[in-house]
Amino acid sequence: MTRDRAAEDYALPHPGALEAESAHVFREVAATFERPVLLFSGGKDSMVMLHVAVRAFWPAPPPFPVLHVDTGHNFDEVVEFRDRVVRDTGVRLLVARVQDDLDAGRVVEEPGAGRNRLQTATLLRAIAEHRFDAVFGGARRDEEKARAKERVFSLRDEHGQWDPRNQRPELWNLYNGRHRRGEHVRVFPLSNWTELDIWSYVRDERVELPPIYYAHRREVVERDGMLFARTPHLVLAPGERTRPATVRFRTVGDATCTGCVESTAATDDEVLAEVAASRVTERGATRADDRVSEAGMEDRKREGYF
Amino acid sequence: MESGAQLLRLATAGSVDDGKSTLIGRLLHDSKAILADQLESLERVSRARGGDRLDLALLTDGLRAEREQGITIDVAHRFFATPRRRFVIADTPGHVQYTRNMVTGASTADLALVVVDARRGLLEQSRRHAFLSSLLGIPHLVVCVNKMDLVDWSAERFAEVRAEFERFATRLEIADVAFVPMSALHGDNVVQRGARMPWYEGAPLLHHLEEVHIASDRNLIDPRLPVQYVVRHGDFRGYAGTVAGGVFRPGDDVVVLPSGVTSTVAAIHGPGGTPLAVAFPPQAVTVRLADDLDVRRGDTLCKPGNRPRVGRDVEAMVCWLGDRSSLVPGARLVLQHSTQLTRATVHGLRYRLDVTTLHRDEAAESLSLNEIGRVSLHTHTPLVHDTYRTNRATGSFILVDETTHETVAAGMVLAPAEAAPTVVRHRPAVGREDRATRGATVWLTGLSAAGKSTLAVEVERQLVAAGRPAYLLDGDNVRLGLNADLGFSAEDRAENVRRVGEVARLFADSGTVALVALISPYREDRDRVRAAHEEAGLPFLEVFVDTPVEVCEARDPKGLYERARRGELRGFTGVDAPYEPPLRPELVLRPDGGGVAASAARVVGLLA
Numbered sequence: 001m002t003r004d005r006a007a008e009d010y011a012l013p014h015p016g017a018l019e020a021e022s023a024h025v026f027r028e029v030a031a032t033f034e035r036p037v038l039l040f041s042g043g044k045d046s047m048v049m050l051h052v053a054v055r056a057f058w059p060a061p062p063p064f065p066v067l068h069v070d071t072g073h074n075f076d077e078v079v080e081f082r083d084r085v086v087r088d089t090g091v092r093l094l095v096a097r098v099q100d101d102l103d104a105g106r107v108v109e110e111p112g113a114g115r116n117r118l119q120t121a122t123l124l125r126a127i128a129e130h131r132f133d134a135v136f137g138g139a140r141r142d143e144e145k146a147r148a149k150e151r152v153f154s155l156r157d158e159h160g161q162w163d164p165r166n167q168r169p170e171l172w173n174l175y176n177g178r179h180r181r182g183e184h185v186r187v188f189p190l191s192n193w194t195e196l197d198i199w200s201y202v203r204d205e206r207v208e209l210p211p212i213y214y215a216h217r218r219e220v221v222e223r224d225g226m227l228f229a230r231t232p233h234l235v236l237a238p239g240e241r242t243r244p245a246t247v248r249f250r251t252v253g254d255a256t257c258t259g260c261v262e263s264t265a266a267t268d269d270e271v272l273a274e275v276a277a278s279r280v281t282e283r284g285a286t287r288a289d290d291r292v293s294e295a296g297m298e299d300r301k302r303e304g305y306f
Numbered sequence: 307m308e309s310g311a312q313l314l315r316l317a318t319a320g321s322v323d324d325g326k327s328t329l330i331g332r333l334l335h336d337s338k339a340i341l342a343d344q345l346e347s348l349e350r351v352s353r354a355r356g357g358d359r360l361d362l363a364l365l366t367d368g369l370r371a372e373r374e375q376g377i378t379i380d381v382a383h384r385f386f387a388t389p390r391r392r393f394v395i396a397d398t399p400g401h402v403q404y405t406r407n408m409v410t411g412a413s414t415a416d417l418a419l420v421v422v423d424a425r426r427g428l429l430e431q432s433r434r435h436a437f438l439s440s441l442l443g444i445p446h447l448v449v450c451v452n453k454m455d456l457v458d459w460s461a462e463r464f465a466e467v468r469a470e471f472e473r474f475a476t477r478l479e480i481a482d483v484a485f486v487p488m489s490a491l492h493g494d495n496v497v498q499r500g501a502r503m504p505w506y507e508g509a510p511l512l513h514h515l516e517e518v519h520i521a522s523d524r525n526l527i528d529p530r531l532p533v534q535y536v537v538r539h540g541d542f543r544g545y546a547g548t549v550a551g552g553v554f555r556p557g558d559d560v561v562v563l564p565s566g567v568t569s570t571v572a573a574i575h576g577p578g579g580t581p582l583a584v585a586f587p588p589q590a591v592t593v594r595l596a597d598d599l600d601v602r603r604g605d606t607l608c609k610p611g612n613r614p615r616v617g618r619d620v621e622a623m624v625c626w627l628g629d630r631s632s633l634v635p636g637a638r639l640v641l642q643h644s645t646q647l648t649r650a651t652v653h654g655l656r657y658r659l660d661v662t663t664l665h666r667d668e669a670a671e672s673l674s675l676n677e678i679g680r681v682s683l684h685t686h687t688p689l690v691h692d693t694y695r696t697n698r699a700t701g702s703f704i705l706v707d708e709t710t711h712e713t714v715a716a717g718m719v720l721a722p723a724e725a726a727p728t729v730v731r732h733r734p735a736v737g738r739e740d741r742a743t744r745g746a747t748v749w750l751t752g753l754s755a756a757g758k759s760t761l762a763v764e765v766e767r768q769l770v771a772a773g774r775p776a777y778l779l780d781g782d783n784v785r786l787g788l789n790a791d792l793g794f795s796a797e798d799r800a801e802n803v804r805r806v807g808e809v810a811r812l813f814a815d816s817g818t819v820a821l822v823a824l825i826s827p828y829r830e831d832r833d834r835v836r837a838a839h840e841e842a843g844l845p846f847l848e849v850f851v852d853t854p855v856e857v858c859e860a861r862d863p864k865g866l867y868e869r870a871r872r873g874e875l876r877g878f879t880g881v882d883a884p885y886e887p888p889l890r891p892e893l894v895l896r897p898d899g900g901g902v903a904a905s906a907a908r909v910v911g912l913l914a
Binding site for chain 1: 312313381382383384385387394406407409410413414521524526534535537538539540542546547548553575577578579584586587588589590592603627640642643644645698699702703704706711712713716
């Protein structure tokens with residue numbers, strides 16, 4: 001009867017419901033924290049995060065800057081893209097460089113290990129220097145099993161550490177962001193999104209992404225069953241050969257440990273179809289550092305990584 | 307899969323080792339949501355642990371300590387989708403010491419899966435979780451009677467567990483309960499129907515999850531917009547927030563609480579400024595008002611004729627989550643509600659509830675970890691709120707410890723108890739347990755000519771025939787005597803409902819089933835009667851006789867609709883006065899429900 005008919009009329013289909021939930025989280029942080037910052041790599045999750053933030057505070061710009069933790073091992077296309085998007089959006093860009101910590105001797109590079117793990121020290125330094133009290137990250141619970149255990153508001157101690165056994169209960173949409181001086185809160189507005197939701201949103205909202213997310217020709221090298229792009233940062237081992245291939249990236253990160261997949265998907269619709277049919281997770285396909293151990297992500301999160 | 311599919315949020319519940327994690331693993335595995343690299347890692351770890359088959363539980367137990375101890379410690383969120391729906395599962399721990407994490411996972415759920423081991427039946431933790439699901443207002447519950455392979459796929463055993471649960475559930479407030487016999491280990495009746503239980507005629511679990519109707523679980527009747535953030539940009543001033551109830555449209559008159567200032571909605575914007583003709587929960591919107599007012603975060607926009615309560619004294623059920631402290635009268639805490647933040651003092655602990663037996667301990671002096679009780683709170687600033695039963699968003703709050711900043715309690719607002727300080731209750735010599743029968747109130751509500759009285763007469767006949775004392779309080783009959791002094795204004799209708807509710811409560815207390823057939827059009831009036839029953843520890847079962855107004859008008863046995871249409875009757879429900887259907891009735895009966903005797907039998911079934 002009338003009640004049911006009304007209920008169907010007022011349905012907010014997914015992913016509108018996800019966007020609403022994320023907008024709620026952004027507004028909550030903006031209203032209750034003093035110095036929030038949004039982590040921004042130029043990748044698809046951080047682009048969606050920025051896009052939702054811009055929409056949540058319309059017509060004002062988002063009331064916080066964005067921070068790129070720069071490993072120095074970037075894809076040039078992504079850095080160019082990052083700078084243009086930031087200019088168009090009107091947000092302030094901060095860059096924290098891993099190279100600065102290497103130069104100062106605060107961290108030491110392990111040969112062949114990539115710089116992903118080193119980012120943690122640089123991130124924590126930036127948080128301390130700017131006295132950020134809330135740090136938005138684009139992590140999703142569908143990515144990895146340690147992330148599946150993460151709250152939307154995740155308290156970190158003065159060393160940036162996550163204690164999975166002692167997380168705050170998180171009820172309804174009431175987020176407790178209270179913390180002591182020196183502590184901060186990691187906030188994950190995209191917690192309940194999946195890779196497919198991200199791509200649906202990118203398509204529906206026409207969110208622009210760096211070109212490497214779409215099929216293109218480039219020189220690649222096969223290593224440990226994964227394809228890596230030939231970049232100045234990738235040192236070829238003896239006997240390794242590059243070959244041309246048509247590929248695209250499912251995630252964007254440190255160029256030395258982010259693999260690509262062979263693909264001809266050149267539009268959002270084609271990528272969406274490919275993601276829906278994929279039998280491998282994005283991290284399984286393209287993140288070398290997740291293969292280190294069963295609890296690789298949990299260990300890195302405990303140290304202060306996302 | 308389709309973009310635009312509806313999202314269903316699930317929470318799992320049940321004792322440790324009943325197989326919750328395995329069930330989720332099975333749901334994901336059989337619905338093809340586990341991808342090749344995850345499966346490969348699962349196989350590798352299963353083998354390394356010496357298992358001869360795939361250990362699906364390893365999929366959700368992601369932390370080191372969980373895998374080492376083989377138990378779930380914290381809530382994990384898992385995602386899967388079918389062409390019909392998308393699902394988020396909050397996989398919650400079964401161990402008693404992690405009850406607070408179960409509460410965390412269940413607070414936003416549309417549906418709870420209570421997993422029961424067919425061999426062991428309903429254990430304390432299953433009861434606890436079913437009760438918590440009811441307390442948290444989860445509208446749908448599926449009891450998964452698992453491990454049927456270990457009881458030889460026995461239909462009798464399934465029926466026993468089901469009957470045991472139903473006996474317990476009559477004391478809970480859950481509108482919709484389904485039962486599925488299954489083996490998560492082997493996959494029978496999880497995604498596909500199993501061939502080994504031909505006696506089971508229902509659908510497998512996944513089918514049920516795809517079909518359950520959730521669109522009307524939201525409150526679309528009482529408009530509420532808690533202001534979360536004020537957006538200022540040049541001349542633009544907008545109030546951003548998530549619609550917590552009801553429907554707003556441009557042009558609506560609104561009142562800002564707690565100040566009470568009124569204005570008109572000039573425009574509503576969705577994310578990115580999209581102009582909206584209508585806003586409803588859970589949309590995140592920005593509203594502009596016609597007048598330049600001082601509106602701040604923590605204020606609530608609502609309609610002048612439909613306001614939440616504003617006050618500093620709140621009655622609430624509280625689940626204590628803190629492990630280093632306990633709730634004691636006099637304690638001071640921070641109360642976080644919707645977008646409001648205030649200090650609160652615990653005025654009194656009315657009782658502590660044993661969540662297994664549902665016994666109320668009125669002598670309790672504190673609540674410690676995982677304990678639940680009813681408290682009265684006094685807040686520093688006025689709280690704009692509804693009861694949790696009416697609205698989960700504006701009726702819930704958390705309590706935060708001022709020094710540690712930990713979240714120490716989850717709270718749900720109840721209707722306040724009405725106290726008459728000059729009248730002292732006389733203590734009876736006979737307790738309820740001394741009486742031969744247990745009483746209850748069955749409240750039939752619906753439009754005039756919906757069929758309430760016809761149904762109530764048949765329910766009374768069936769109960770009395772079965773030897774159960776019952777008495778019908780018919781709306782028309784009480785107006786000839788007890789309520790002969792009342793008219794049909796909103797106030798008089800409220801008083802009519804209050805008096806009948808009081809009489810029903812006395813009948814129920816005496817061990818009789820009070821059957822009330824009364825239009826009782828306003829939800830608030832009925833909820834007050836329910837609250838009075840809950841306060842007294844008596845079952846109150848709301849039955850919504852949901853007959854469409856066209857059907858009622860076609861019947862019109864007393865010619866009332868015709869007179870109302872001619873303008874001879876004013877304020878007639880369904881014609882020129884509103885009817886507010888129950889949000890969570892214990893039972894809904896529709897005219898196509900199979901005849902009076904069958905419908906009455908369903909009502910009697912509630913009392914079993």
